[in-house]
Amino acid sequence: MKVLIVDDEEMIRAVLKEYIEFEGGEADEAQDGMEAVKKCRDNRYDVILMDVMMPKLDGFSAVKEIRKFSDTPVIMLSARGEEYDKLFGFEIGSDDYVTKPFSPKEVMARIHAVTKRAGGEKKERDVYEFEGLKIDKAGRNVYVDGERAELTPKEYELLFYFAENEGVALTRERLLNQVWGYDFYGDDRTVDTHVKMLRGNLKEYRKFIVTLRGLGYKFET
Amino acid sequence: MKVLIVDDEEMIRAVLKEYIEFEGGEADEAQDGMEAVKKCRDNRYDVILMDVMMPKLDGFSAVKEIRKFSDTPVIMLSARGEEYDKLFGFEIGSDDYVTKPFSPKEVMARIHAVTKRAGGEKKERDVYEFEGLKIDKAGRNVYVDGERAELTPKEYELLFYFAENEGVALTRERLLNQVWGYDFYGDDRTVDTHVKMLRGNLKEYRKFIVTLRGLGYKFET
DNA sequence: AACGTTTGTTTGGTATTTGTAAAAAATTTT
DNA sequence: AAAATTTTTTACAAATACCAAACAAACGTT
Numbered sequence: 001m002k003v004l005i006v007d008d009e010e011m012i013r014a015v016l017k018e019y020i021e022f023e024g025g026e027a028d029e030a031q032d033g034m035e036a037v038k039k040c041r042d043n044r045y046d047v048i049l050m051d052v053m054m055p056k057l058d059g060f061s062a063v064k065e066i067r068k069f070s071d072t073p074v075i076m077l078s079a080r081g082e083e084y085d086k087l088f089g090f091e092i093g094s095d096d097y098v099t100k101p102f103s104p105k106e107v108m109a110r111i112h113a114v115t116k117r118a119g120g121e122k123k124e125r126d127v128y129e130f131e132g133l134k135i136d137k138a139g140r141n142v143y144v145d146g147e148r149a150e151l152t153p154k155e156y157e158l159l160f161y162f163a164e165n166e167g168v169a170l171t172r173e174r175l176l177n178q179v180w181g182y183d184f185y186g187d188d189r190t191v192d193t194h195v196k197m198l199r200g201n202l203k204e205y206r207k208f209i210v211t212l213r214g215l216g217y218k219f220e221t
Numbered sequence: 222m223k224v225l226i227v228d229d230e231e232m233i234r235a236v237l238k239e240y241i242e243f244e245g246g247e248a249d250e251a252q253d254g255m256e257a258v259k260k261c262r263d264n265r266y267d268v269i270l271m272d273v274m275m276p277k278l279d280g281f282s283a284v285k286e287i288r289k290f291s292d293t294p295v296i297m298l299s300a301r302g303e304e305y306d307k308l309f310g311f312e313i314g315s316d317d318y319v320t321k322p323f324s325p326k327e328v329m330a331r332i333h334a335v336t337k338r339a340g341g342e343k344k345e346r347d348v349y350e351f352e353g354l355k356i357d358k359a360g361r362n363v364y365v366d367g368e369r370a371e372l373t374p375k376e377y378e379l380l381f382y383f384a385e386n387e388g389v390a391l392t393r394e395r396l397l398n399q400v401w402g403y404d405f406y407g408d409d410r411t412v413d414t415h416v417k418m419l420r421g422n423l424k425e426y427r428k429f430i431v432t433l434r435g436l437g438y439k440f441e442t
Numbered sequence: 443a444a445c446g447t448t449t450g451t452t453t454g455g456t457a458t459t460t461g462t463a464a465a466a467a468a469t470t471t472t
Numbered sequence: 473a474a475a476a477t478t479t480t481t482t483a484c485a486a487a488t489a490c491c492a493a494a495c496a497a498a499c500g501t502t
Contacts, residue, residue, distance in 0.1 A: 024386075139390060140439065152488080152489055153490095154435075186490095186492080189449085190492075192448095192449065192450070195450090196450065199450095211449070213447095213448065213499070213500085214447090373477080375478075407481080408480070413461075413462090414479080415479085416461095417461065434459065434488070435488095
């Protein structure tokens with residue numbers, strides 16, 4: 001389960017992250033609405049925890065923005081008082097809300113409720129399977145026709161990101177940002193080198209990684 | 222099992238409560254000594270977790286008061302330093318103590334120790350067996366081909382956490398958070414050292430602890 | 443077909459990561 | 473208080489991964 005925590009207070013983020021990871025989930029953080037929207041464009045989350053009061057872009061506006069392209073469940077974190085009223089009066093497109101101060105346990109309960117409600121039929125999607133290519137994210141395993149593929153860290157992460165964004169055209173820039181990290185200031189072509197190695201390791205399933213000339217790559221089955 | 226948590230910091234109460242309830246226990250909270258004494262008059266607890274420094278009525282005084290009418294086991298939560306000495310020198314009527322900052326795991330271990338000593342509660346023991354490696358979590362025993370392995374506390378906890386998360390890729394960060402506790406601010410590589418020692422003690426079963434380059438470790442059979 | 447542009451591939455130096463041992467620090471036991 | 477144990481940090485070697493540069497091949501446009 002992947003959760004995006006959006007709050008400007010580091011302490012709150014840290015505590016929530018701790019709880020989520022304790023239950024085996026994965027937590028990503030954003031300091032403000034702007035960052036949240038950006039992260040939502042580039043990643044798939046199961047649920048978003050969104051603070052209301054934040055610099056740059058407040059929680060309400062961020063949700064509105066995210067709703068333009070995603071229906072990921074959102075739980076608002078709001079202080080009691082002024083924002084509290086808005087939560088009732090506004091059509092903000094959030095799925096639930098928790099008022100501060102909250103207990104982490106309460107938040108976890110809401111997360112479970114929302115993800116169950118939204119996911120409905122789906123079970124934990126931890127393993128991707130594309131024909132004879134099996135990608136086990138939690139266990140960090142990749143199998144090609146039942147045989148374990150030995151990938152380097154970058155190759156793993158690259159493949160995971162591809163799998164998570166099946167069918168989406170990805171520019172080299174975006175891949176560098178998401179897989180290498182925002183602080184990578186190297187050559188674009190580094191992606192090509194890793195794609196080459198990855199293709200080699202995927203054997204026949206190299207076909208899934210399609211080159212988009214002038215753009216980048218796409219993982220397609 | 223019913224536990225009363227007495228501490229003025231909500232964060233601490235929340236974390237402990239979460240852990241207790243995770244293990245199927247029941248947790249009640251009090252913000253200060255006064256409230257704790259009152260709750261003890263009205264309820265029966267299996268164990269009390271009592272902070273030392275609190276407004277209204279400090280931990281020592283509260284225990285003294287409670288001892289007038291109850292012999293419920295008490296575990297003191299104290300900051301390192303001044304109170305630490307008192308814990309040794311004073312006859313305070315507490316059964317155990319933990320110094321802050323503590324790992325929730327540590328506190329849970331104390332709770333189990335104290336309740337076992339006091340009441341002889343039902344014991345649920347979970348035993349993992351991987352080939353010739355037997356891990357008795359409740360009994361804190363590890364057997365390598367029938368022979369008991371002498372592990373240090375950290376090695377035990379690390380192995381338990383590995384066993385509980387069989388097949389899951391664990392980052393050093395996550396291991397530090399979950400095994401060492403949320404307040405460990407040391408070096409990542411500390412994990413490596415303990416893994417090395419643990420591997421040595423597991424003899425042939427060192428093979429279960431797989432290194433995931435660029436990530437961390439994984440326990441896999 | 444020729445040209446410029448983009449991508450595939452190979453390579454080697456550089457940087458990063460891990461295993462290990464030993465020292466240092468902290469903690470517990472005696 | 474000393475000794476023993478445990479934990480953490482440090483240092484270094486070895487293994488491994490990364491990245492950029494260079495060249496080849498493919499592509500698309502004219």
